[in-house]
Amino acid sequence: MAISLIDTFRVLASFDPPRGSLRGAPWEAYVDWAIAQGLAPLASYNLEYRLAGGADAPEWARDRLLSIYSGSVNDNVMKLVNFKRCVDELEGRQLLIMGGAAFADTLYPHVGFRPVLEISMLLRRMDVDAFAGYLAQHQFRPEPDEPAHGAVKVVSDGRTPIFLYADVLGAERRTEVQGIFERAKPMKMYGPSIFRPDLEDAVLLVCLEQAREGYQMPWLSYLDLRELMTGATSMGSVYSRPVNVAVLLERAKAWRLERALYTSLSILARLFPSMAESLKPALPPLRRATRELLERLVVIPASEPGKMSHVRGSERLRRLLTGQ
Incomplete structure (x- = not known):
């Protein structure tokens, strides 16, 4: 029985995937698409460890997804450990981590399930230049291109881009942004200055x-x-x-x-x-x-x-x- 791409996605994106065969899944389309969507690590784990017999997925598909999973685990650990070393001793600031770096250890049963391609941070505007300067001491340099995705600055050490945001709701709603900081929760693993929304x-x-x-x-x-x-x-x-x-x-x-x-x-x-x-x-x-x-x-x-x-x-x- 043919299985649609969306149904394949739902099964392999679950933390508790339903048992059954995916023999008829559109593997040729799914594998490349899942890799591009950041879904490959979780899909691979489900196929290798949660679904009996790899849910009858073809060996080539399992091998390709597994290589992405292994790479995701190593890449996440490298990026997050290096970031921790940079900010662990920073005191007297309140800097918020958003997105994947805030979610990998709080939403996902394994940090490798959630690829962290970049680190996104929300800062008060007055802290942006100072923090960028602090990161420069750890080999993070400004990216030459214009900042994308609404960021004020983007710095990178050649492996991990860090997007620095301020006034994410617009300059006219700074009171609401201040509320984000006031409600933020400490991320003690990264030292006293790092928080998450x-x-x-x-x-x-x-x-x-x-x-x-x-x-x-x-x-x-x-x-x-x-x-x-x-x-x-x-x-x-x-x-x-x-x-x-x-x-x-x-x-x-x-x-x-x-x-x-x-x-x-x-x-x-x-x-x-x-x-x-x-x-x-x-x-x-x-x-x-x-x-x-x-x-x-x-x-x-x-x-x-x-x-x-x-x-x-x-x-x-x-x-x-x-x-x-």
Whole structure:
């Protein structure tokens, strides 16, 4: 029996994959796509250790995914240990780690499941230059190209790019950004100056990133969002608690991210139908016309593997989603 690409994704992206054969899965399409989406390490672990007989996957597919898994483990350890050495003794600051580096040890049962390609950090604007200078003492130099993804600066040691962000909600909402710092939780493993966003803030920051990328980013981001919205039940971490939906909705309104939250959660519900009902209370109450527009232009195409592409007026849509 033929198995679709999306069904293959759902099985191999699970922390508790259902038993069964994937013999009829579209392996030729899935392997390259999963590698590009950052999904290969978790998929490989499931095939090698969770699913009997590798779920009948072809040997070449298992070998290729396994090589990515092994590389992800080593690469993550190298990057995060090196970063720890750089910042462990830094005192008197409050610097927030966002994204993969904040999630690998809190949302995923193994740090190798969540590839960390870069380290994203949220700083107060007055700390950006000072921290960039501090990192320069550890061989991190400014990247020659214009900073991408909304970052103020990007520095790299040739192996690990570090994206430095400030005023992520826009200069007019600095009070809301200050709230992110006030609610942040310490990351003691990285020393006294390193923190990570609280749960509801982390959810909205993921939605903000997805919206700014026009929902054309690796699907690994949806696994991050899935685990945040389910309270990281596989872990016992700072994110292992139910999302406070009332707080999430209130904050989304204050941040002007209601459209982005609606879009991201709607995509998540399509990718993982078992979550759809539990996500409904967290969907902001948008106007019907707005919902239909977002569904047609973003939610439906972004929920199909390889189907999302920039639509006409996508820059205007991005501004609409991010409240800018």
